[in-house]
Amino acid sequence: MLRRFVLCRLAPCLVLGLALLLTAAPSFAAETIGVLLLHGKNPGSPQNPGLQSIRTKLEADGMRVRVPDMPWSANRYIDGDWAKAMGEVKSNIDTLRSAGATKIVVLGHSIGCAGALSFAATRGGVDALVLMAPGHVPYYYYNAQQQGPNGAVRASIDEARALVAAGQGDTKRDFKDNNQGKALSVRLTAAQYLSYFDPNGEAEMGEMAKKVPAGTPSLLIIGDDDPLTTVAKSYIFDRLPPSPKSVYQTIKGTHVSVLQSSREEIATWIKQALAS
Incomplete structure (x- = not known):
């Protein structure tokens, strides 16, 4: 009888404790970040060494990464219309989500930036944007x-x-x-x-930047020897919705070399931008 009495007296406390634990669980649950890398225009391809270097770093940091062959690659230049390209972006994001990604980052290089901005602006479902050496204007x-x-x-x-x-x-x-x-x-x-x-x-970045959903954090990195260096901030970055986590950075490099030299900064920024 005493044992039954003790268990009955403890049961409400155990139930309350379990309820509090379950309520608090989401704030401690780790997010799984999925990153879609969009390469540049012909002769761009998924095999770009800079993109592969970024992929290696992000995967080492526990992120899920996809680097698809897009319709503007050297292999496919140009396959179909822009809507087809955006459909492929969606398909790859869906694959990342199916693999467990709970947060989605789209990282573009050159015309890949146009793809990233366009998808975020017109389709949504993107938690952060990384724009490397924007191109296609x-x-x-x-x-x-x-x-x-x-x-x-x-x-x-x-x-x-x-x-x-x-x-x-x-x-x-x-x-x-x-x-x-x-x-x-x-x-x-x-x-x-x-x-x-x-x-x-x-596919016009200046137009799409204005339509990206409010609060979307964005990182834009461009080389000091890139053709768009003098206009990229006003043309793209300043038109994006304001976010305290957004960063504009000019670094030493060309339209292509910025990929190899920025992988550490990209990985760090993604983790900080998506931290709760």
Whole structure:
């Protein structure tokens, strides 16, 4: 009888203690960070040594990482329209979540930054952004000095607009691209081309930065020898929603070398930005 009495008297305390433990559990539960790395435009690829170096560091720090072959890679340049690319971003994020990721970071390099911003702005579900040496700038292709590749891209944009307006958006042409001052040709339909090169479209970083959800922390790193160094802050970073965890940093390096030299800073910032 005494044993039964003691257990009965203790039971409410045990139940209360268990309830408090379960209530408090979420604040102690470790988040699993998933990071999607989006490479740059042709000749960019998942095999980029800088991205692979970042991947190695993030995985060593316990993060889950994916580095997919995107439609703008050297292998696929350019496969389909921008919406298809965003669909692939979603599919890879879904895979990270299925593997246990509870927080999602999208890290882009060059045009990968445009992809990261566009997905966060129009699809959501991104907890932090890392923008490395942003590239692919339809606004500047169309409006900046028109000598060299920019003039050819502007002419292609005008041609694609005219075809779409005439109901011929499915017409394929060899349109022009500018990748870090190098003229490229890409065979797409007029509508597909505009989805990547419209100065007001979803692949334009200046437009998408303004639409990123409020409170999203962002890290933007650019080299002092990058073509966008003088405008990247006002063009992209200052248009992002304010966050006390957001950081803009200029470091010594080129459009490509910043990847190799920033992996420690990237890993540290991600952990700090997503800390509760």
